[in-house]
Amino acid sequence: MAKNLVIVExxxxxxxxxxYLGSDYQVMPSVGHVVDLPKSKLGVDVxxxxxxxxxxxxxxxxxxxxxxxxAKGKENIYLASDxxxxxxxxxxxxxxxxxxxxxxxxxxxxHEITAAAVKQAVAxxxxxxxxxxxxxxxxxxxxxxxGYKISPLLWDKVKRGISAGxxxxxxxxxxxxxxxxxxxxxxxxxxxxxARLSGKxxxxxxxxxxxxxxxxIDNKSRKLAEAEAxxxxxxxxxxxxxxxxxxxxxxxxxxTPPFITSRLQQEAxxxxxxxxxxxxxxxxxxxxxxxxxxQGAVGLITYMRTDSxxxxxxxxxxxRNHIGSRYGKEYVPDKPNFYxxxxxxxxxxxxxxxxxxxxxxxxxxxxxxxxxxxxxxxxYNRFVSSQMTPAVYDRTTVDIESAHAIFRATGQxxxxxxxMRVYIEGQDDASGDDEEGxxxxxxxxxxxxxxxxxxxxxxxxxxxRFTQATLIKELEEQGIGRPSTYAAIMTSILKVEYxxxxxxxxxxxxxxxxxxxDMLVKAFPDILExxxxxxxxxxxxxxxxxxxxxxxxxxxxxxxxxKDLAEAKDKMPEVKRKGLPxxxxxxxxxxxxxxxxxxxxxxxACSNYPKCTNTGEIARDDQGTITLKAPSAPVPTDEVCEKxxxxxxxxxxxxxxxxGCSGYPECDGIKxxxxxxxxxxxxxxxxxxxxxxxxxxxxxxxxxxxxxxPKCKFAAWDKVVPHPCPSxxxxxxxxKNLKRTGITWQCANKECGYKAPAPAAxxxxxxxxxxxxx
Numbered sequence: 001m002a003k004n005l006v007i008v009e010x011x012x013x014x015x016x017x018x019x020y021l022g023s024d025y026q027v028m029p030s031v032g033h034v035v036d037l038p039k040s041k042l043g044v045d046v047x048x049x050x051x052x053x054x055x056x057x058x059x060x061x062x063x064x065x066x067x068x069x070x071a072k073g074k075e076n077i078y079l080a081s082d083x084x085x086x087x088x089x090x091x092x093x094x095x096x097x098x099x100x101x102x103x104x105x106x107x108x109x110x111h112e113i114t115a116a117a118v119k120q121a122v123a124x125x126x127x128x129x130x131x132x133x134x135x136x137x138x139x140x141x142x143x144x145x146x147g148y149k150i151s152p153l154l155w156d157k158v159k160r161g162i163s164a165g166x167x168x169x170x171x172x173x174x175x176x177x178x179x180x181x182x183x184x185x186x187x188x189x190x191x192x193x194x195a196r197l198s199g200k201x202x203x204x205x206x207x208x209x210x211x212x213x214x215x216x217i218d219n220k221s222r223k224l225a226e227a228e229a230x231x232x233x234x235x236x237x238x239x240x241x242x243x244x245x246x247x248x249x250x251x252x253x254x255x256t257p258p259f260i261t262s263r264l265q266q267e268a269x270x271x272x273x274x275x276x277x278x279x280x281x282x283x284x285x286x287x288x289x290x291x292x293x294x295q296g297a298v299g300l301i302t303y304m305r306t307d308s309x310x311x312x313x314x315x316x317x318x319x320r321n322h323i324g325s326r327y328g329k330e331y332v333p334d335k336p337n338f339y340x341x342x343x344x345x346x347x348x349x350x351x352x353x354x355x356x357x358x359x360x361x362x363x364x365x366x367x368x369x370x371x372x373x374x375x376x377x378x379x380y381n382r383f384v385s386s387q388m389t390p391a392v393y394d395r396t397t398v399d400i401e402s403a404h405a406i407f408r409a410t411g412q413x414x415x416x417x418x419x420m421r422v423y424i425e426g427q428d429d430a431s432g433d434d435e436e437g438x439x440x441x442x443x444x445x446x447x448x449x450x451x452x453x454x455x456x457x458x459x460x461x462x463x464x465r466f467t468q469a470t471l472i473k474e475l476e477e478q479g480i481g482r483p484s485t486y487a488a489i490m491t492s493i494l495k496v497e498y499x500x501x502x503x504x505x506x507x508x509x510x511x512x513x514x515x516x517x518d519m520l521v522k523a524f525p526d527i528l529e530x531x532x533x534x535x536x537x538x539x540x541x542x543x544x545x546x547x548x549x550x551x552x553x554x555x556x557x558x559x560x561x562x563k564d565l566a567e568a569k570d571k572m573p574e575v576k577r578k579g580l581p582x583x584x585x586x587x588x589x590x591x592x593x594x595x596x597x598x599x600x601x602x603x604x605a606c607s608n609y610p611k612c613t614n615t616g617e618i619a620r621d622d623q624g625t626i627t628l629k630a631p632s633a634p635v636p637t638d639e640v641c642e643k644x645x646x647x648x649x650x651x652x653x654x655x656x657x658x659x660g661c662s663g664y665p666e667c668d669g670i671k672x673x674x675x676x677x678x679x680x681x682x683x684x685x686x687x688x689x690x691x692x693x694x695x696x697x698x699x700x701x702x703x704x705x706x707x708x709x710p711k712c713k714f715a716a717w718d719k720v721v722p723h724p725c726p727s728x729x730x731x732x733x734x735x736k737n738l739k740r741t742g743i744t745w746q747c748a749n750k751e752c753g754y755k756a757p758a759p760a761a762x763x764x765x766x767x768x769x770x771x772x773x774x
Contacts, residue, residue: 158519159576188460193454200446260483265280265472268375300376309351310350322357384422644667
């Protein structure tokens with residue numbers, strides 16, 4: 001019988017660790033958190049030091065019972081949940097449910113899951129970290145207070161089912177503010193002027209107008225107008241072009257640090273087109289362990305939620321030896337490259353790196369799927385390149401004089417590729433050499449031949465909308481959020497339909513997002529201020545370091561918040577019934593058209609409802625101007641009206657497309673339009689050949705069935721979520737919406753038993769169940 005018990009979060013992690021520890025250790029998964037604040041009520045006693053009322057998560061009673069049973073008679077119990085605040089909370093809650101025990105209960109921190117790291121961590125356990133747990137509680141309680149106090153207010157004033165969140169709402173404000181910048185932006189015209197030139201030596205080259213009459217033209221503070229460009233052209237066409245100066249110098253480009261969480265999400269978005277949540281799901285699997293044939297399950301990367309670029313001495317020695325043997329000694333710097341951490345970085349954490357640099361992507365490619373291999377390759381190459389020598393360029397700058405104008409040409413040629421042999425940040429691969437182009441050999445005083453002048457008109461561009469990756473960068477720069485929260489923030493603001501993504505995956509606020517943002521900014525100016533959110537993150541770091549009391553931290557926040565909340569209940573405008581003004585008039589009775597929100601999104605309706613039932617769809621351009629969409633002409637179909645026998649036509653209302661009788665209004669026959677099944681991208685678990693499709697039954701209820709029906713009759717009523725299970729790796733999960741537990745994601749493999757709140761739950765707490773519609 002095993003003498004020791006090790007408790008981790010997931011079955012995959014448990015399986016990997018069990019291999020390393022042997023028969024003296026029993027390894028059990030808790031499958032995430034075992035307790036949390038209740039969903040049916042606030043669960044925080046504000047009057048008694050914000051005491052949280054933790055309850056066992058539904059379905060976890062069995063897990064706790066099995067852990068308590070397994071703990072009996074064990075000499076040591078090791079709590080090996082993830083090395084962060086969430087993991088510390090899981091460890092504390094399990095320890096509390098174990099109660100008084102003769103076993104020695106200790107904490108084990110696994111920054112990587114390899115045989116050596118696991119054995120060393122178990123041999124050197126630590127005590128539970130009370131300060132880290134307090135930091136978790138402060139964040140969890142504050143998010144609950146914001147979510148459960150403000151969300152019901154929004155339900156009353158705007159729309160049922162929407163929510164507010166401490167970080168989610170600040171992220172929304174950043175998106176709305178950027179959109180208003182774009183709408184207020186007015187493009188300005190400017191011109192550039194290039195000269196095509198040739199000298200004694202080939203090849204011909206281009207030089208751009210740099211200054212005129214000693215006045216530098218940078219097209220930012222000093223823009224070139226068309227008339228001025230034409231005047232300069234007239235002047236230089238009649239004048240010789242002579243080389244005024246030639247400057248040659250060596251330029252070095254240093255490598256970038258190994259990944260921290262935010263940078264990994266940004267680079268995976270740029271290079272692999274992964275959304276942040278997808279990136280973290282794959283990274284979780286790489287961290288917990290991947291089956292490598294006879295080697296068994298092996299953790300391939302270090303812990304993936306980190307804000308520190310630190311690398312252990314052992315890893316530094318290993319990668320430097322690898323670089324020297326594979327690429328040559330000239331690629332190894334004299335001393336290891338060290339990178340500065342941000343002020344919020346946790347020093348105990350390492351950067352995201354491969355656990356063994358000898359395990360290169362090529363050697364394990366056959367064990368990884370395409371996405372996992374792509375992400376591992378990205379992490380591997382970034383780490384290796386971070387410890388290589390700089391790239392070296394020869395850069396030439398040539399100034400050419402004509403009349404009173406100076407034209408400048410620059411050329412850059414790589415002398416030594418250095419780290420760029422392995423990795424280049426922001427590019428799709430490492431094959432590019434980042435050259436500006438070679439210039440011919442030129443000498444000062446040399447007369448050049450003008451081959452032609454190329455004036456070009458340009459217009460200034462508005463600030464771009466955020467992608468998920470660039471929004472994460474903005475949040476990081478403002479000190480908002482932490483590595484474990486970025487992906488959840490993105491999911492939250494999209495899930496509640498405050499934000500939508502355009503064709504290029506850039507985020508723009510919906511009318512619902514705008515009105516919610518404006519109301520919250522006015523009612524809760526402190527909470528919606530990015531500086532407040534960043535300061536609270538710093539306060540949490542102080543709590544974690546033991547320099548701040550978590551109750552006092554919450555107390556400083558709650559007093560002003562309670563006052564703002566009381567005022568908001570009386571003063572916050574009610575737009576649910578009145579709607580949002582558009583400036584448009586109803587074509588039927590001249591009433592004001594207002595924006596309202598229904599099950600299928602936003603629409604406009606006459607403010608004189610119910611006297612006037614006119615509704616329509618709206619369009620909004622890049623300047624925010626709202627117009628009514630012209631009603632689409634009825635489209636003839638082969639269907640026949642069951643009431644009068646006339647042909648049916650396809651029409652569209654705010655509820656979507658439907659079939660209506662062509663004899664309307666004399667005949668009001670309608671019929672539901674059967675839409676084409678939606679693809680989920682998930683393979684059928686029964687036949688393995690078809691794809692699961694989202695279908696609609698004869699009675700209009702949505703279900704999920706195999707696309708090879710009737711050859712394969714697989715069907716399920718639960719919503720299919722095309723995300724692999726983080727526990728057992730099953731190809732998909734299912735979404736359930738239960739009264740007691742709310743929306744949860746569960747593994748499709750019933751034997752696994754993985755279950756967790758839907759991703760938005762942490763950042764955007766729903767309103768209490770007592771306010772839910774019947």
